[in-house]
Amino acid sequence: MPLFIGLMSGTSxxxxxxALVDIAADTPPRLLATHxxxxxxxxxxxxxxxxxxxxxxxxxxxxxxxxxxxLQAETVAGLLAASGTAASGIAAIGSHGQTIEHAPxxxxxxxxYTLQLDNPSLLAELTGCRVVADFRRRDLAAGGQAAPLxxxxxxxxxxxxxxxxxxxxxxxxxxxxxxxxxxxxxxPLGFDTGPANALLDAWHARHRGGRFDxxxxxxxxxxxxxxxxxxxxxxxxxxxxxxxxxxREVFHLDWLTSxxxxxxxxxxxxxxxxxxxxxSVALGIEMAxxxxxxPPAGRLIPCGGGAHNPDLLSRLARRLxxxxxxxxxxxxxxxxxxxxxxxAWLAWRRLEGLPGNLPSVTGAAGPRxxxxxxxx
Numbered sequence: 001m002p003l004f005i006g007l008m009s010g011t012s013x014x015x016x017x018x019a020l021v022d023i024a025a026d027t028p029p030r031l032l033a034t035h036x037x038x039x040x041x042x043x044x045x046x047x048x049x050x051x052x053x054x055x056x057x058x059x060x061x062x063x064x065x066x067x068x069x070x071l072q073a074e075t076v077a078g079l080l081a082a083s084g085t086a087a088s089g090i091a092a093i094g095s096h097g098q099t100i101e102h103a104p105x106x107x108x109x110x111x112x113y114t115l116q117l118d119n120p121s122l123l124a125e126l127t128g129c130r131v132v133a134d135f136r137r138r139d140l141a142a143g144g145q146a147a148p149l150x151x152x153x154x155x156x157x158x159x160x161x162x163x164x165x166x167x168x169x170x171x172x173x174x175x176x177x178x179x180x181x182x183x184x185x186x187x188p189l190g191f192d193t194g195p196a197n198a199l200l201d202a203w204h205a206r207h208r209g210g211r212f213d214x215x216x217x218x219x220x221x222x223x224x225x226x227x228x229x230x231x232x233x234x235x236x237x238x239x240x241x242x243x244x245x246x247x248r249e250v251f252h253l254d255w256l257t258s259x260x261x262x263x264x265x266x267x268x269x270x271x272x273x274x275x276x277x278x279x280s281v282a283l284g285i286e287m288a289x290x291x292x293x294x295p296p297a298g299r300l301i302p303c304g305g306g307a308h309n310p311d312l313l314s315r316l317a318r319r320l321x322x323x324x325x326x327x328x329x330x331x332x333x334x335x336x337x338x339x340x341x342x343x344a345w346l347a348w349r350r351l352e353g354l355p356g357n358l359p360s361v362t363g364a365a366g367p368r369x370x371x372x373x374x375x376x
Contacts, residue, residue: 006344011172018079019340023348033083037075073126094347104145120374132347144364147245151177151190153342163298170306172198178288187360191242193284216311222271243363278315296322307335
């Protein structure tokens, strides 16, 4: 039974997710155990500064990297203890690291880049496990966007013989995967649709404190400002054909406030941001269907933190009347653990010498084996 651990820390900076996954070539991946570790406030603040700083010292980067790696190791130890698994029984840890900046288009005349804070050598020392890391830059080197990478895992889990399916990850940012039925010659298509929780969380923190709007209750209390929504949707990113990916480099509070008239009620802005997520997802689905000449999907499978937001899900349902939403748990996978599990699966692909990217998603010149291997 080959066991792999996937580690994921997303743009919300709220913690590290760890998933223990049984992966073999002849059977579907099986989620065996999960464990999460909250991000300490000091580390979260340090990472937040790095994500928004114009200049950073190497000492500050090194300190944050070491603290982040120590938290990763603690999370792995917690997962192993909770599952009763020995470190010697782990084939590899797939570590995504913490994205600090993602600019696959480059800046000005500079080269394209993506930066994930990580120290796989130290993680191998601390855990006694082989580590696979640095998944994104190989795709970038091949001319790809280096993101999203999860659609290849979505294909492995959710591709159906009978119907088209959509998988929607609602993390800090939303990414979409459109899966043709098995046997259809058209390739899967996936790309970022825009912000999901990132702006909602930031606006809520500014006006009400706390990390997020529980159940979308504050957004549900407001009214959508249609004029503001139109201004937000004017952002060129939403109309750019795939391949495409994005992050805080484009969508942040300054981006939002530059589009406010100044008289909006905060709750109405929150409602409008929730509607922006739903509208941009619907726009992305329309774009994906046109690209593949696809019929309406048989179902949409939400995952990530936004899958627990009933207000956001109801907005999506209204925008997508032809496509029912299905709980990922009904297909055997809890919504919160798909991203971490994806990096366990990518680690397995790396050890098997198999490609981890989908060129139809990232725009890379071809399939590539992703990641570097670090022995314990």
